[in-house]
Amino acid sequence: MPALPTFPIDDFPVMWLRDNCPCADCRDPRSGQKLFQISALPAALRLDTVTHTDEAEGPAVEVIWAPDGHRSTYPLTWLEANRPGGPATGDRRTDDRKELWKAGDLTGRLPQAGWDEYLGEPGVRARMLDSVLRLGFMLLSGVPEREGQVFDVAETFGYVRETNYGKLFDVRVEPDPNNLAFTSARITPHTDNPYRDPVPTIQLLHCLVNDADGGDSGLVDGFAAAALLREEDPEAFDVLTRTPVPFVFRDAGTELRADRPLIGTDPLGRVREVRFNNRSIGTLRLPAAEVEAFYAAYRTFAELLLRPELQLDLRLSPGDCLVFDNTRLLHARTAFAQDGARHLQGCYADLDGLASTLAVLRRADTLEPLAQLFAGPGSAEYLGESVSMAEHMLQAGARAEADGAPPHLVAGALLHDVGHFAGAVTGHELMSGTDNRHSHSGADLLARWFGPAVTDPVRLHVAAKRYLCAVEPGYHNRLSEASQYTLRVQGGVMSPAQVAQFAALPGAADAVAVRRWDDEAKDPDAPTPPFEHFLPLLTALLRG
Amino acid sequence: MPALPTFPIDDFPVMWLRDNCPCADCRDPRSGQKLFQISALPAALRLDTVTHTDEAEGPAVEVIWAPDGHRSTYPLTWLEANRPGGPATGDRRTDDRKELWKAGDLTGRLPQAGWDEYLGEPGVRARMLDSVLRLGFMLLSGVPEREGQVFDVAETFGYVRETNYGKLFDVRVEPDPNNLAFTSARITPHTDNPYRDPVPTIQLLHCLVNDADGGDSGLVDGFAAAALLREEDPEAFDVLTRTPVPFVFRDAGTELRADRPLIGTDPLGRVREVRFNNRSIGTLRLPAAEVEAFYAAYRTFAELLLRPELQLDLRLSPGDCLVFDNTRLLHARTAFAQDGARHLQGCYADLDGLASTLAVLRRADTLEPLAQLFAGPGSAEYLGESVSMAEHMLQAGARAEADGAPPHLVAGALLHDVGHFAGAVTGHELMSGTDNRHSHSGADLLARWFGPAVTDPVRLHVAAKRYLCAVEPGYHNRLSEASQYTLRVQGGVMSPAQVAQFAALPGAADAVAVRRWDDEAKDPDAPTPPFEHFLPLLTALLRG
Structure with a gap:
C-alpha cells in the first residue's frame, strides 16, 4: 500500500x-x-x-x-x-460577489446577445445569465415583437412573479394611470415595487414599439453608487443602512407597505439590496433628529445617483428585452412626446430561479468531456459488435431507464464502457488479447464526476460477467462472440471462491444489473437516445 | 372667523x-x-x-x-x-407587531373558520387574514377536497409563487423523492425553502386524504422561540443573527443556494425572519472559532425549538387548509405508516399580497356607515320622485361612470344627496319649505372619508341647479316637479352677480357635471347597480 x-x-x-x-x-x-x-x-x-x-x-x-x-x-x-477559514463562498447576492460599474466601464462590452443564439447556445445563455448576477443585467435583441413574448424570456431562467399589476404589465400612456410609469413623464432612476416585501428581484422589459421622441432608458448600478457613498460619506451610508423607510402604494384594489432601508446590508455589512424610489416614500415616523439625519443622507444619495457618469444610457428598440436585477440596478427613462407611440411589456421574476438555471447550465459544462467522448471516439465501431461504442452505451442507459432503474444505475449502464477510451491500453489491444482493465480505468475516470453509487457498478461490470458465467446456466452461451472472446482475456469464469467473494461485495447486485443491460445493448435497431437526453439525470448525480 | x-x-x-x-x-x-x-x-x-x-x-x-x-x-x-417621535407604525413583518405564542396560549382560540363563512363574510375573512399576520397562521375547514383547490384559497388573498416544485406540490409518498417531504419519515419543525431567496413567505397546505396512522402536523412560533433564545442565551441569539448560513438544494433541474442567518433581524434589531431547516444546511466556511460558536448556538436553538410546550399539535382532516407565515412559523409532521393514505396539496404565496388584501377589506369596513345609509334610510321613498333616494344616488353614480367620469366625480354623483340623512333638518322638512342645506351637511359628512375633490361638487350641487336655471335656457323646465319646488326653498334662480361668483369657483364645472347626472337619475327603469359595485372606486379615494 x-x-x-x-x-x-x-x-x-x-x-x-x-x-x-x-x-x-x-x-x-x-x-x-x-x-x-x-x-x-x-x-x-x-x-x-x-x-x-x-x-x-x-x-x-x-x-x-x-x-x-x-x-x-x-x-x-x-x-x-472546505478547510475552516478558507475563502468563503456565497450566494452571489452581496456586493463582494459583483462587478461594480460606472457607465464608461461597459463601453464596448455590454452584456448583450441575440435571441436566437441565446436560445440555441447554452454557452451564450450561461454568459448572459451570469451577466445578470455579475453586472446586474443583460440585453437581448431580436426577441419577437409579440405581445406576451416577455414570458418566453422569463421562462428561459425562472418563474414569473404575479403582482397587483398582473402577471404582465404594459408600459405605455394610460388614460387613468395608477402609477407614473404609465404616463409620458420623465422618471428618474429608481427600483420597482419598493413597497413590496418580498420585492421582485428581477424585472424584464420587452420593447414592442418605440417611435416616440424621448423615452430613452437608463441604468445605474446601485451597488456601485452605495460603494461611492460609503467612501465619500460613511455617516450617510450608515444612516441609510439603519433607517427603515416606509414605502407605500395604494389604489382601488391594493394597499402595500414595506419598511426597509434604502441600502440593505447583510449581517457582515455587505450591501445586499438597494431600494430607491422617491415616488413612493411615505411618511417617516422618527424622532426629529433622526428624521433630519435621514433626509440629509437621502438627499446626498439621491444626488449621487444622478451623476451622469453613473448612468448607462440605452434606447430600447423593438425586439429588445432588458432583464435586470431589481435589488441592485436602478432604471430610468426620459420623458417622451405623449403622442408618440411607445409600448413596453414587462414582468417580474426572481434571482434565485435564474441562479439555479445558470448553475444547472454549468453542470452540463462540466460534463462536456463525457459528451465529447460519446461524440468523438465513442462513435467509432464497437470492437466486434454491430453498433458503435456510443450506441452501445446509450442503449444500455436507455434499457436501464426503461426498466425503471434508479438514476445511479441508469448512469452506470450509460457510462460502463468509458474506460475503453480512458486507460493506457486501448480497446483494440483488448481484442488482441491484452486485458485493458477498462472497468477499472472507466470507474477511475468517472470518479471525477460521480460517487461510488455510479462508479462501483462500472468497476465491477466485467467481474459480473465472470460471475454470471459461473452461476447462471446458459448465460455464457447468450453472450456475443466478442464478449466470449474477451472473457478469457479478462480472467475467465469465476472459481467458487471468487463467486463467494464477489457476491459478498456491497455493489454486486448493482453490477449484475448493469451487466445485463450491457449484454442487451448491442442491437442496431434498438432505441438509442442522444447523450443530451441523460444530461439532467447525470447532472443531478454530480458530486456536491 | x-x-x-x-x-x-x-x-x-x-x-x-x-x-x-x-x-x-x-x-x-x-x-x-x-x-x-x-x-x-x-x-x-x-x-x-x-x-x-x-x-x-x-x-x-x-x-x-x-x-x-x-x-x-x-x-x-x-x-x-404624524408628529415626529410619535408611535412608529410598521409593515407588520417584525416581532414587535406580532402576538407571540406557545401552544397553550391558543387553547380554545385557534384562528379557524369554515370555508363558506370565510368566503361569504368579509368580517370573517379579515379576522382570518389578520391572524396570519398576528399569530402566523389560519386554519380553514370545509375547503372542497378537490385537487388544485388550494389555488382557490391562495387567490382569496394573493398570488401563487411558482417554484421548482411547480405551482402546486403534492405531499405524499413518492417512489423517487427529491425531498424528504415526499417520504413517510418524521419531519421536525422547519421552515420551507430556506435555500430560496426571496424565500416564499406564505405556505398553504390543503389536506385531501389523511387515513394514515401518524402524519400529524405541528406548528411552532419561531418568533416566540427566538425571543426565548434572546432571553435565555443572548450570546447564542447574537451569533445566529450575525452568521450567514448556506442553505442548499439540488436535484436534476435545480441548484439553489441562499446564505442567510437562522434569525434575521431588521436594522433596529427586531426579529423579522426565522429560517430553520436542518436538512438543507450546507457546509459553513468560517474560521474555526466562529464555526464552533455557531454550532453551539445552532444546537441550543434547535433544542429550544423541540420543547413540547412550544409546539401546537394539529391533525389535518380532509378539507382542512392550513395557511401560515413561512418566515415565522416552523411546521413539523410525525412519521406515518407508509401504506396509509395521506395526501396534501400545497403551494406558496407571499405576505405582501395578504397584507394588501386585508388593508383593502378594512377600507370597506370604514365605508360601512355609508353602506348602511344606502341600505337603511336611503331605501325609503325619495321626496316626491318615483325612485328611492338610494336608487336615485346609485343611478347618478352609474350615469357618471357610463359617461367615463373620473372617480372623484363618480363618487360625487353617487353620494351627492347623503346630506338628506345627515343634517339636523330632514329631507321631509325641505319638502315642507325649510331648506335643509343638504348639500352642505352631505359634504361635511363625506369629509370624514374623502377630500375636497369629492366633497366640493357635493357641496355645490344645489348651487349648480340655481346656476343652470339662470344660464341655460330650458333647464328649469326639464327639472322634476319636486326639484322645481325645492329650488324656491333653496334660494331660487341665481342673480347675475351670483352667477359670476359661482362660475369663478374652482369646483364649479365639477358641480355642474354632478348636477346633470343628479337630474337624470330619477328613472325607475334605469340601471341601478348595488352600492358594493362602487366600493373599489370609493376605497381608492379614501383619504390617506
Missing part, C-alpha cells in the same frame, strides 16, 4: 465535521438532505480513531466517533476544499 | 415637512405618488410664513416656503397624527 498523505483533521471543529458526514445514514443518498437533527448528536462528541485510507475516489480520512461509534469517511480533496 | 388652534410647526424637520406636501404639484392626485425629486428641493429650505386657516376639511396650517415660494397646506389632524 502506498504511503498516504496525512491530514490535520484536528483543526476541524468536531460538530462541523460530524454535521458534514457524507454517509448514507446521515444524508439521504437521493435528495442529499440531512437525515439527523443537530440536537440528536452527542453533546460530548469527539474523534475516537482517525485512519487514512485509499478509497476508489482517492485518499480519504476515516473517523470513528466517540461516544456513539459512528463512522464517517471524508475524501481528502473535500477536506482540503 | 373663529379662533384657530395653533400648532408648533417649528418642531417638524423642514425637509420632512416639505417632502410630505400634499399639493397637486407635489403628489399626483390620481396615484398619490410624489412628483418631485428630493434633490430638486432647495438645500436651504425654510418656513417663510405660517398661517392657520380653516379649510373645508377642518383647521389647517398653510406654509409658504423660502426661498422658492412654494405653498403647502397641512390639515392639523394630519400634523398631529
